[in-house]
Amino acid sequence: MKKKVLIIEDNVDIRENVVEILDLANYEVLAADNGRTGVDLALKNLPDIILCDIMMPELDGYGVLYLLLKNPDTAVIPFIFLTAKAEKVDLRKGMEMGADDYLTKPFDDIELLSAIESRLRKKADQQNFYSKSLDQLDNLIAKNEGLAELKKIISERKIRQFKKDQVVYYEGDRGNGLYLLLSGRIKTVKMAEDGRELMTGMYTPESYLGIQALLANEPYSETATTLDDSSLCLIPKDSIEKLLNLYPDVAKEFIKILSNDIREKEEQLLQLAYNSVRKRLADAILRLHKQPGHDADGFKITREDLASMSGMATETVSRTLSDFKDEGLIEKKGSTIHILDPSRLSKMKN
Secondary structure, three states: OEEEEEOOOOHHHHHHHHHHHHHHHHOEEEEEHHHEEEEEEEHHHOOOOEEOOOOOOOOOOOHHHHHHOEEEEEEEHOEEEEEHHHHHHHHHHHHHHEEEEEEEEOOHHHHHHHHHHHHHHHHHHHHHHHHHHHHHHOOOOOOOOHHHHHHHHHHOOOOOOOOOOOOEOOOOEEOOOEEEEOOOEEEEEEEOOOEEEEEEEEOOOOOEEEEHHHHHEEEEEOEEOOOOOOOEEEEEEHHHHHHHHHHHHHHHHHHHHHHHHHHHHHHHHHHHHHOOHHHHHHHHHHHHHHOOOOOOEEEOOHHHHHHHOOOHHHHHHHHHHHHHOOOOOOEEEOOOOEEHHHHHHHHHOO
């Protein structure tokens, strides 16, 4: 069966050129010359993928994306922005809203087809992403009905792709759901009054973000930023609240996760208050080493993030890492750290 592509573009030449290329590539193509018509076509025909210009009359690309994300039937459709080079600075807004990718004009037929094929392939792989993550939920949910319901909620959501160093949410933003990290790494940070950054957590796949904001019905208390290219699923707040009300065992398990997170942060604060520079850095390295997904090749982290995590100046981190390397405790190549002697690091004198 032919895949269905919707192109929303007010420039006649670009729109007709895209339609011609996709026809030759054996796609079924729908075309709209403005945002409002594009939204109507999307709702009526449910295409497999949408290409959309940003600057258009009547309704711009941001408005199109906003309306489509509000509808459960169209929220899961891969969405690619078409943008002129001069508009590239506005792309962050689109990607943070939930767009999957972008193409910068002018683009050739190979770039166009590659972007479409890549997004359709990732959509097909989405269920595999979820299957891996949902396997971990058996330990989270005691009731089979609760597990089945959560699986259903998650499987209906679109995977959002975030580039490295992209902000997922800011401290003070109103939480609109619960994030499940499927791949990549994310750090959470708080800003001190003097402008210094303190890393409060680092998350690896199968982790949930935003539990505290969700359960307390408060804004996010920290800023979450990707350390690598990452894939996340946002589970809407109303869906989670219904699930928690229906299955109390699920609520208990999320509270347990939150309690563990709070305990770890309390321990981190105590270490920052009372431990020496060497002890703080050794503890931070060991915490990173113990995180899931790290292998014998070590883990990657910048000096700046290590400084933020251990409450130290970047220059102090550099000197202390050099000392650890000279003492045979670690190996360091670029931003990759490999622990040689975890026992000595854990017994570091304060």
